[in-house]
Amino acid sequence: MLHTMQIKLYSSNMGVISFLLLFFSFSALSQPSNNGEVSTDASEKLIRTGVLFDGESIRENWVIHIKDGLITYAGPASEYTGTGDILEIDLTEQFVMPGLIDAHTHVLLHPYDETSWNDQVLIESSAERVARATNHVRATLQAGFTTIRDLGSEGSAYDDVGIREAIEKGVIPGPRMLVAGRAIVATGSYGPKGFAGHVNVPKGAEEADAGTLAKVVRDQIGHRIDLVKVYADYRWGPQGQARPTFSQDELNLIVEISNLSGRSVVAHAATAEAMTMAALAGVRTIEHGDGATRDVYRVMKEHDVALCPTLAAAESVESYNGWIKGTDPDPARITKKKEAFILALQMGVTMLAGGDAGVFDHGDNALELELMVEYGMEPIDVLHAATAVNADYLDIKGVTGRISAGLAADVIAIDGNPAKHITDLRNVSFVMKEGVIYRK
């Protein structure tokens, strides 16, 4: 049953991809490119900047030399020695920084106030979900996010792998993607739920247990995922409260196999118990973390595990439930999020930036960065989290996250100064990914 369904999903995706390929081939004959590129001319480019954040510090009057998609020089204009016929880009009036990285997205989901998560998983066709995702990745790139870590296709098989590959091949414009594929949940724990006992519906992630875990992890890896996502807890307690799902041994096994393959593991965990178990197992990052305590953060620090707090998802879900921010008092969940976030800051837990876009609009990814400032972080630290720190903990330090020679030419410019006013991130006026300009 499940097997038949997977084949159907696969063939309908191929229809969409074939159409896109055909459309791209046709449009490639004329200019401008349909691929969202504003300019592909000149393999060599020189960006002049006034104020620049390089991922670590603010710099003044730097230039960035780019060749074949890579940064070949980034430093003081006075020390730049290059000459020749180079396309010059003047960004001296804007705030220049590395392309933003979002550590937690779901491009195959769209806001739950448009369509419930259950209905997206059970009713929307794979073709519709992929079609929507092509819009989502374009909007994300246009908002200045040149890399995303997409943490689960939520019932859409390995369509995230396909979207990543379509972007890499130049079929559609979008950010660099690191994808988790189907993600792993313990049998019986995940949704959609609430059906009659005799009705079995497909789940939003792949179920596995002690007997099948090794095979499921290896099979997912074989489908060309970049990392493994596991739900270390979920709302399956007697009253529907979040409780741990996998045993310590099961979590250890997932991490052991994933690490052997060269991939890290990301854990969804909201309870103190599951956060501790996931950290002890050796996951790289923990998502959400609402119920964190001092002891949990101590274990995370000992094991160098970063926290991705997803504040924007929590606020969005509460607003869908009727909360009017600024008028109504904070719901209990938001109070808890704020306390956990402030405690993490006080204890020096490594903080990633990722809001769980998909729960809310793609392209609105900056919402998370705004909330991180609102909850107590300095704007410059948030910019650091959304560039260099995210790159380090997503294991792409050698690829992007900083303006530095040898890295991809992922450069954005902003009207205003987000190091002082984080909301200026809404005014992205220039986007370059791997040397190609997508917005100016």
Ligand SMILES: [Zn+2]
């Ligand atoms: Zn998520």
